[in-house]
Amino acid sequence: MNVLYKRNPQLNKNGELIHLLTTEGLSKGILTHILDTASNFVNVNDREVKKVPLLRGKSVFNLFFENSTRTRTTFEIAAKRLSADVFNLDIARSSTAKGETLLDTIDNLSAMAADIFVVRHSESGAPYLIAQHVAPHVHVVNAGDGRHAHPTQGLLDMYTIRHYKKDFSNLRVAIVGDVLHSRVARSDIHALTTLGAAEVRVVGPRTLVPSDMAQMGVRVFHNLEEGIKDCDVIITLRLQNERMSGALLPSSQEYFKSFGLTEKRLELAKPDAIVMHPGPINRGVEIDSAVVDGPQAVILSQVTFGIAVRMAVMSIVAGNEA
């Protein structure tokens, strides 16, 4: 797919961000600019007027070809806080179900004067296809495509880490769980590497960690205790229930026994380690309830920061022309 492009399709010729499709290939400068901009938006919630006018008169279309209530809602809140008009399309019951192609859907919505498309799709690369197709003033934000990328989740994870740990350069970060099917893991790894984290580890059973992971510059562990030892940050991934049927795992109880993050295991990490999770959480499968509700979990902060990060991404791309 990438061979189609001469330059990073997310950037215009001045190197400015016009679409957000993946954290891969974005410079440290751009990632830091997004995080800095997000910090401007974190306190919008504290104002009497919880809205800023940056996207006033712009239309944001949420196109969720795959369900995700939380991600869609946070994008909707973010767009509304920026004063945009937001349209949520019920794709499952719309023209796509009647056989309309993806790009025909996009053309029709563009004719309704869309400015930003927020796209979630089960096919990796769908947001690229749309970004390549739209007019120069239209922007695409990837809200998760297949197993490929979930860049706003990756960025909000970076924001959360920076908030609690200030600096990436001394950090040891472990990403634990179903790395194979996780677009969050990929987006986190690219961002952490670019931002200069000292060590990135992936931890999971052999069936759920891709064999080529070491090429991404990470250390691979198949034992949880070894994998999280002395870590500053632990990112637990959701064990997708649908994987159980695919013979990749014996059972969720079996998984919890070997890879569930419990308070006892958490003691192996640094005493001030933070525990993150992109949600939705399966308590008692990848993570114990006591850890979710414990003092080291920052999972709800991730959700709050996610709104500010999505505001930052939409306001940055909307301010740049292709």
Place this chain on the structure above:
Amino acid sequence: MSVSVAGTAGSLVLDAEALYRELLRGVRSLMGANTQLVGVASGGAWLVERLHKDLGLPGTPGVLSSALHRDDFAQRGMASSAQTQLDFDVNGADILVLDDVLYTGRTVRAVLNELYDYGRPGCVRLAVLVDRGGRELPVAAEFAAARVALPASQSLALARTEDGTFQFEVKEA
């Protein structure tokens, strides 16, 4: 009373430290019992930081950012900047906004909107180091330490050196 400085690019000398002393005098005369000083990021925020010290004011100096209300967002995009910080109740407050340079008036319009996102102030006034003319909106400063006429081709901005002293930078755009 403002110091009048006439001149153009080559010969214009703006002594920022001398103008600051003039501003300090002017601000002192504008201060009421409950006046809150608020600086526009970044130049105005530096001024307020120093005024706070020199006037012995309590609390943290207020900062206003124009970033979220700029009218050139569509052309210039999102710039990261200092954040608005107001540690007092804006509702009914007597506010003196400080900025380094007053030019088109667009930044002042933006920071007024920013201010109103936090409440309804009782009274807002403006004091600046330099009013360089060229207004494009009905905005006026209560006090300017200097009023000069600069051509549109030049940009004027305050800089702060490492030891905290002020300098003006005049650039050909």
